[in-house]
Amino acid sequence: MSIKMNKTKALALPDERIIVQAFWMLTFAILTAISAQIRIPNQPVPYTMQTFFVFLAGALLGKGRGMISMGMYLLLGAAGLPVFSGGGSGFSGMFGTTGGYLLAFPLAAFAIGFLIKIRQEFWWMIISVSVGSLIIFSLGTIYLNMLFVHNWVLAVQAGFLIFSWWDALKILSAAAIAYQYFRRAARNPV
Numbered sequence: 001m002s003i004k005m006n007k008t009k010a011l012a013l014p015d016e017r018i019i020v021q022a023f024w025m026l027t028f029a030i031l032t033a034i035s036a037q038i039r040i041p042n043q044p045v046p047y048t049m050q051t052f053f054v055f056l057a058g059a060l061l062g063k064g065r066g067m068i069s070m071g072m073y074l075l076l077g078a079a080g081l082p083v084f085s086g087g088g089s090g091f092s093g094m095f096g097t098t099g100g101y102l103l104a105f106p107l108a109a110f111a112i113g114f115l116i117k118i119r120q121e122f123w124w125m126i127i128s129v130s131v132g133s134l135i136i137f138s139l140g141t142i143y144l145n146m147l148f149v150h151n152w153v154l155a156v157q158a159g160f161l162i163f164s165w166w167d168a169l170k171i172l173s174a175a176a177i178a179y180q181y182f183r184r185a186a187r188n189p190v
Helices: 018-036 050-061 063-078 090-094 099-118 122-149 152-159 161-187
Strands: none
Touching: 018 050, 018 063, 050 063, 050 099, 050 122, 050 161, 063 090, 063 099, 090 099, 099 122, 122 152, 122 161, 152 161
């Protein structure tokens, strides 16, 4: 089933005022920060809910605003606010073992927003969000291996494969939310 967007924009902002756009971008940055604190300890990378909000930012805000929102999240952390997993902050928090994942957030949000704009079919949304997840975990695993683990097999196991089941749940949930949002927006255009 395909949803026709009929000029429906990401997050269907009726008045496209910069203040409203900034509100939504900051909201998703803050939700990502809060979700970083929802974690299950694991070494070298903990399980968190961050990627779920990266997925939603890209899907609902669109490529540009989603990317800016995740950039805002990184800037909040770089500025010293405890927004990274376990209350981490600053450049040490940004460039620790999770650095590659964090730095991939804006790119993943952009890719998801770009792909979802092409089609609004549920299966396509799953693919779009999966591409975003693949970007995050590929860059995160490469970074983890190059700077910390120095063993590709261990890096892939500890930085990618271990998260497969967890991220599959987040991918399906984010795709379902985005699909329902765009379906309702198509039925009730602003």
